[in-house]
Amino acid sequence: MIALYDYGAGNIHSLAKGLEAGGARVRITDQWNEALDADALVLPGVGAFGAVSLDNRRVREALEAELPCLGICLGMQLLLSESEEASGEGIGRIPGVVRRLQAKTIPQMGWNDVEAGDDPLLEGLGTFSAYYANSFVCQVEDPEVVVASTTYERDRFPAVIRRGWTWGVQFHPEKSSEAGLRLLANFIRIVEER
Amino acid sequence: MLRPRLVVCLDVQDGRVVKGTNFRGLRDVGDPVELARRYEEEGADEIVFLDISASHEGRGTFLETVRRTAEVLFIPLTVGGGVRTVEDIDALLRAGADKVSVNSGAVRDPEVLTAGAARFGSQCVVASIDGAWVEDGWYHHTHGGRKPTELEVVAWARECVRRGAGEILLTSMDRDGVRTGYDLEMTRAVARAVPVPVVASGGAGKAEHLRDALVRGEASAALVAGILHDGKTTVGALKSALAGWGIPVRNPPERALDLDRIQWSDGLVPVVTQDEDGAVLMVAWANREAVERTLETGWMHYWSRSRGELWEKGATSGNRQALVSLRPDCDHDTLLARVRPEGPACHTLEPTCFGPGEAGLMDTLARTIEDRAHSRPPDSYTTRLLDDENLRLKKLGEETAELITALVRDDGRAPEEAADLLYHLLVALRGAGHRWEEVAAALQARRGS
Numbered sequence: 001m002i003a004l005y006d007y008g009a010g011n012i013h014s015l016a017k018g019l020e021a022g023g024a025r026v027r028i029t030d031q032w033n034e035a036l037d038a039d040a041l042v043l044p045g046v047g048a049f050g051a052v053s054l055d056n057r058r059v060r061e062a063l064e065a066e067l068p069c070l071g072i073c074l075g076m077q078l079l080l081s082e083s084e085e086a087s088g089e090g091i092g093r094i095p096g097v098v099r100r101l102q103a104k105t106i107p108q109m110g111w112n113d114v115e116a117g118d119d120p121l122l123e124g125l126g127t128f129s130a131y132y133a134n135s136f137v138c139q140v141e142d143p144e145v146v147v148a149s150t151t152y153e154r155d156r157f158p159a160v161i162r163r164g165w166t167w168g169v170q171f172h173p174e175k176s177s178e179a180g181l182r183l184l185a186n187f188i189r190i191v192e193e194r
Numbered sequence: 195m196l197r198p199r200l201v202v203c204l205d206v207q208d209g210r211v212v213k214g215t216n217f218r219g220l221r222d223v224g225d226p227v228e229l230a231r232r233y234e235e236e237g238a239d240e241i242v243f244l245d246i247s248a249s250h251e252g253r254g255t256f257l258e259t260v261r262r263t264a265e266v267l268f269i270p271l272t273v274g275g276g277v278r279t280v281e282d283i284d285a286l287l288r289a290g291a292d293k294v295s296v297n298s299g300a301v302r303d304p305e306v307l308t309a310g311a312a313r314f315g316s317q318c319v320v321a322s323i324d325g326a327w328v329e330d331g332w333y334h335h336t337h338g339g340r341k342p343t344e345l346e347v348v349a350w351a352r353e354c355v356r357r358g359a360g361e362i363l364l365t366s367m368d369r370d371g372v373r374t375g376y377d378l379e380m381t382r383a384v385a386r387a388v389p390v391p392v393v394a395s396g397g398a399g400k401a402e403h404l405r406d407a408l409v410r411g412e413a414s415a416a417l418v419a420g421i422l423h424d425g426k427t428t429v430g431a432l433k434s435a436l437a438g439w440g441i442p443v444r445n446p447p448e449r450a451l452d453l454d455r456i457q458w459s460d461g462l463v464p465v466v467t468q469d470e471d472g473a474v475l476m477v478a479w480a481n482r483e484a485v486e487r488t489l490e491t492g493w494m495h496y497w498s499r500s501r502g503e504l505w506e507k508g509a510t511s512g513n514r515q516a517l518v519s520l521r522p523d524c525d526h527d528t529l530l531a532r533v534r535p536e537g538p539a540c541h542t543l544e545p546t547c548f549g550p551g552e553a554g555l556m557d558t559l560a561r562t563i564e565d566r567a568h569s570r571p572p573d574s575y576t577t578r579l580l581d582d583e584n585l586r587l588k589k590l591g592e593e594t595a596e597l598i599t600a601l602v603r604d605d606g607r608a609p610e611e612a613a614d615l616l617y618h619l620l621v622a623l624r625g626a627g628h629r630w631e632e633v634a635a636a637l638q639a640r641r642g643s
């Protein structure tokens with residue numbers, strides 16, 4: 001059972017269906033007891049940093065205790081410590097700051113290339129196009145956590161990060177057609193094979 | 195590299211995709227969920243649903259349509275139409291939309307953009323601007339482009355972005371539905387004025403238009419509707435043409451055809467043309483330019499040996515052939531084209547150059563009348579009838595009376611009179627905008643009962 005946490009804003013429908021297409025049973029919930037008790041946690045990517053309030057300490061402890069987690073877009077950014085977008089703290093699982101994209105046209109809206117990365121999450125994908133809709137990106141302290149990168153205008157930023165059983169992706173796999181569904185299926189497989 | 199997007203727009207009313215055609219109002223073209231999926235499979239980068247339902251019930255149906263679509267669509271879905279409040283945005287996002295476009299609602303209260311961006315992020319909030327040239331500039335129009343406002347398009351676009359919009363969907367009302375190309379000047383003016391992506395809309399007729407919008411218009415995305423729903427071209431053909439011009443679109447269909455490997459014979463290669471069901475329509479010749487033009491435009495081009503010139507199939511008759519696929523045979527000396535024909539392949543007006551096949555005499559007669567209706571040769575009796583409603587209805591009455599007389603007299607003239615009547619019957623139907631296929635379908639439907 002995969003828990004899909006519902007912040008109460010935006011579309012999480014497609015993500016739930018995308019995870020199901022990857023073979024998962026999905027429970028959409030806004031209850032942390034339920035979310036942290038699942039086989040894995042997915043933090044969706046809709047809303048604004050400041051508009052989401054999580055029980056950061058509790059989530060961090062669960063992730064440190066190796067609860068597999070996939071954070072998508074905003075969900076990835078929430079894994080970091082803080083953000084330029086708004087005051088308030090993130091989960092702090094991956095040290096770093098969320099910063100604004102350095103580009104002429106913001107948000108970055110559309111399909112961009114994710115450079116090939118060596119990680120089970122990206123198995124079978126190589127370099128692929130993924131759908132982005134973001135104005136902010138992650139700036140991590142430890143370059144080792146960066147699995148794959150993307151370049152927008154002249155700004156290069158982490159597309160996929162990983163620390164232990166915690167992954168974050170800046171794009172929207174549930175909106176990235178076949179390649180995105182493959183990534184979600186990979187995540188499900190990782191959780192199942194654990 | 196961020197890839198220029200090809201966005202497919204569907205007008206949705208009461209749970210169905212509809213499309214405006216001149217003078218005939220709206221025509222049902224299919225199920226939005228199925229169509230959206232099909233366009234994703236063809237390679238569309240994004241889908242837009244525009245709710246044009248007027249009624250309250252229509253709104254509910256629309257939310258349900260969005261919900262059903264979000265369950266099976268794995269590319270972004272933007273929805274719009276009648277959005278007025280943050281609650282409207284919330285409802286649409288919850289139903290499964292990724293972005294919500296606001297038009298009249300933002301004119302009434304621009305605060306809806308600000309509040310929407312604060313709550314859901316500006317990447318969800320699209321300002322839809324319908325611009326048309328009025329005297330000294332482009333002005334935004336509301337109510338489906340019917341009601342002009344005082345808002346100058348570039349200034350209004352800036353204001354929308356300042357308020358929180360993360361994207362501008364810019365439609366030229368002057369070009370909408372005309373298929374002569376996007377309004378490049380207006381698109382470029384807005385694209386240069388705002389720091390957010392601009393989606394060009396209104397006017398797409400062929401691949402060149404998309405290229406111009408993305409390059410000269412400086413748009414981030416080009417929106418396409420009618421030419422796809424009509425089957426005039428496909429997402430794949432558009433993308434492969436764009437890729438051919440060096441525009442880095444996502445996943446263009448693989449060009450299976452390597453022109454340098456083709457075994458040209460005196461510069462020509464035979465092309466076997468099939469419809470999508472596999473029926474052979476015709477065999478003709480192509481030179482390199484014809485093959486290139488076919489791949490670029492998505493329309494079949496051949497080389498006419500009799501005229502010694504490049505021949506765009508259907509350029510004069512209107513019986514064009516939209517390319518579905520083009521591939522070589524095993525030794526690269528013959529090409530197989532799969533097409534979606536817009537009319538008969540043969541100059542005899544038979545559907546194929548290999549005889550009447552399954553088409554009956556009535557089909558052939560109906561097609562001849564259809565052809566006259568398009569070309570209107572001045573010395574044709576059919577043209578005269580089509581131009582004169584009184585005449586053709588009078589003739590319909592006369593021919594009916596003559597058939598009855600022949601039957602009563604039993605003078606052997608009945609078959610001739612019946613033939614006259616059938617001809618006038620088809621012309622009268624065509625004159626009123628009906629097609630023989632409708633009659634055939636009505637007959638077919640009765641067969642079982």
